[in-house]
Amino acid sequence: DAKTTQPTSMDCAEGRAANLPCNHSTISGNEYVYWYRQIHSQGPQYIIHGLKNNETNEMASLIITEDRKSSTLILPHATLRDTAVYYCIVKGWGKLQFGAGTQVVVTP
Amino acid sequence: GAGVSQSPSNKVTEKGKDVELRCDPISGHTALYWYRQSLGQGLEFLIYFQGNSAPDKSGLPSDRFSAERTGGSVSTLTIQRTQQEDSAVYLCASSVQTNSPLHFGNGTRLTVT
Numbered sequence: 001d002a003k004t005t006q007p008t009s010m011d012c013a014e015g016r017a018a019n020l021p022c023n024h025s026t027i028s029g030n031e032y033v034y035w036y037r038q039i040h041s042q043g044p045q046y047i048i049h050g051l052k053n054n055e056t057n058e059m060a061s062l063i064i065t066e067d068r069k070s071s072t073l074i075l076p077h078a079t080l081r082d083t084a085v086y087y088c089i090v091k092g093w094g095k096l097q098f099g100a101g102t103q104v105v106v107t108p
Numbered sequence: 109g110a111g112v113s114q115s116p117s118n119k120v121t122e123k124g125k126d127v128e129l130r131c132d133p134i135s136g137h138t139a140l141y142w143y144r145q146s147l148g149q150g151l152e153f154l155i156y157f158q159g160n161s162a163p164d165k166s167g168l169p170s171d172r173f174s175a176e177r178t179g180g181s182v183s184t185l186t187i188q189r190t191q192q193e194d195s196a197v198y199l200c201a202s203s204v205q206t207n208s209p210l211h212f213g214n215g216t217r218l219t220v221t
Contacts, residue, residue, distance in 0.1 A: 043199050043212030093206055095164050098151040
């Protein structure tokens with residue numbers, strides 16, 4: 001599966017949109033982009049996934065570039081409860097492997 | 109509906125003892141994963157079951173670790189002759205099929221003294 005590159009950490013002000021970037025330049029045609037998050041001391045939580053079209057659900061939006069080499073997860077109105085490690089994962093038919101993720105801290 | 113259930117939630121064992129960790133996936137989910145997470149670290153893939161296919165065991169750290177999935181449902185992760193470095197949270201996840209989102213349990217915190 002393709003590797004991903006994410007910033008180690010980022011801060012976001014409460015109530016503002018949080019834009020989390022992810023690079024996956026070696027992604028292949030049948031691989032999806034998945035986002036999960038892990039709030040301290042809990043199991044990871046699925047957020048959203050997509051193949052090539054932009055996706056939106058009740059939690060977030062996923063914007064995938066036309067060449068599919070990068071994507072951005074958007075949390076439209078960050079709250080303190082969104083403080084977590086966010087993982088961007090590219091996956092085809094096989095196991096799901098987590099990288100180091102981005103530690104997002106939402107501040108009042 | 110019921111989510112992924114793991115038991116026990118906490119396990120303390122002495123070095124050298126064997127332990128069994130149990131995972132009850134969501135009913136109907138064909139894929140099942142085990143991960144472990146040491147304190148302050150990321151998630152380490154251990155093993156992956158998909159339907160009736162041979163499991164992907166490529167993440168098991170040593171031959172002291174094994175897992176089985178009976179009847180395509182419940183899974184047991186066994187660690188033989190536990191060592192202190194085995195102390196971690198062991199997480200189980202399941203999904204409807206291989207390309208579906210994973211649903212995680214709350215994990216088993218294993219402490220080897």
